[in-house]
Amino acid sequence: MGNELVIGMCLVVGLAACVAYFLPTFSKRENISIRLDALTSTPAIQTFGRAGDPQRRRISLLQEISKFTVDRLKLRSLLRRGDYKDKLFRAGYRSPSAETTFIFARFAAPIICSLIALIYLFGLQVTDWPAPAKVTAVIASALLGLKLPDIIIKNAMDKRQSDIRMAWPDALDLMVICVESGTTAEAAFRRVAKEISIQSEPLAQELNFTLAELNTLSDRTAAYKNLGLRTNIDEVKSTCTALIQAETQGTPVASALRSMSAESRTSRMQVAKKKAASLGPKLTVPMILFFLPVLFVIIIMPGVIDVMGWK
Numbered sequence: 001m002g003n004e005l006v007i008g009m010c011l012v013v014g015l016a017a018c019v020a021y022f023l024p025t026f027s028k029r030e031n032i033s034i035r036l037d038a039l040t041s042t043p044a045i046q047t048f049g050r051a052g053d054p055q056r057r058r059i060s061l062l063q064e065i066s067k068f069t070v071d072r073l074k075l076r077s078l079l080r081r082g083d084y085k086d087k088l089f090r091a092g093y094r095s096p097s098a099e100t101t102f103i104f105a106r107f108a109a110p111i112i113c114s115l116i117a118l119i120y121l122f123g124l125q126v127t128d129w130p131a132p133a134k135v136t137a138v139i140a141s142a143l144l145g146l147k148l149p150d151i152i153i154k155n156a157m158d159k160r161q162s163d164i165r166m167a168w169p170d171a172l173d174l175m176v177i178c179v180e181s182g183t184t185a186e187a188a189f190r191r192v193a194k195e196i197s198i199q200s201e202p203l204a205q206e207l208n209f210t211l212a213e214l215n216t217l218s219d220r221t222a223a224y225k226n227l228g229l230r231t232n233i234d235e236v237k238s239t240c241t242a243l244i245q246a247e248t249q250g251t252p253v254a255s256a257l258r259s260m261s262a263e264s265r266t267s268r269m270q271v272a273k274k275k276a277a278s279l280g281p282k283l284t285v286p287m288i289l290f291f292l293p294v295l296f297v298i299i300i301m302p303g304v305i306d307v308m309g310w311k
Contacts, residue, residue: 063100065104069107069108070107075103075104075106075107087153090157090160090161090231091157106150111145112145113145116141117137117138121134121138161232163203164202164236167200168233170196171200174192178192185214185220189207189210193208210224210227225240235264239257242260243257
């Protein structure tokens with residue numbers, strides 16, 4: 001039993017060390033501002049491409065392992081889903097290797113989770129569950145590992161969209177000021193992306209993407225359409241539609257942006273009021289479980305002490 005415990009602990013520590021080593025590479029998103037700087041600045045290229053960077057070495061090693069495993073086992077046709085590319089893109093994972101890393105994570109996560117469950121239940125024997133219950137727990141761990149990459153991507157996408165949605169009205173106000181001062185759309189996007197990065201880095205990245213597309217694409221309306229598709233937010237899509245109409249029909253851009261800014265602020269206020277209205281029902285259960293018993297004890301205990309004659 002002592003040898004099995006030592007072996008089990010060593011395996012658990014080894015798996016935990018591997019996960020801790022590669023986990024930052026899974027959570028690292030592509031920094032668009034660094035890439036845009038790298039296109040125009042030589043020092044940025046040198047900083048971004050340093051071969052001795054430990055984070056970069058981990059990313060390269062993970063990419064090599066992921067690509068070798070995915071290509072050798074032909075996992076693309078087995079584990080990929082129809083909409084996973086859009087979800088990865090909207091979650092901020094936009095590097096060329098993001099697809100391969102995601103497929104490798106869907107393959108490796110069930111194996112790692114099931115191995116941890118096997119070691120914990122059968123190797124260490126910390127519980128006295130019957131064998132069928134242990135096997136069921138191992139299978140449940142494998143299923144959890146299969147869904148874990150999707151859950152991480154979904155949470156990252158929701159967090160990014162929420163961040164963009166909260167900062168979008170402020171970005172529109174800044175854009176209205178820039179357009180009314182006589183600047184072009186490209187200059188407005190560049191200025192707003194720089195200013196809004198303090199409040200929302202994801203929104204600044206999206207605006208930098210749109211700025212790059214406005215400077216490179218022959219069809220300017222495609223850049224606005226891509227902004228709405230990347231964010232998948234109703235307020236952003238409505239603003240992009242207004243910008244497309246202003247671009248094609250020649251209507252003033254400032255008036256369209258001003259009306260969209262007012263609508264976005266109204267929508268944000270409605271969301272805040274909805275959250276405030278739901279706060280009371282959410283606090284009912286915690287108050288019943290934690291606040292009222294303490295209040296009853298404080299009120300009743302002095303009388304109980306007098307009646308019982310406790311000193």
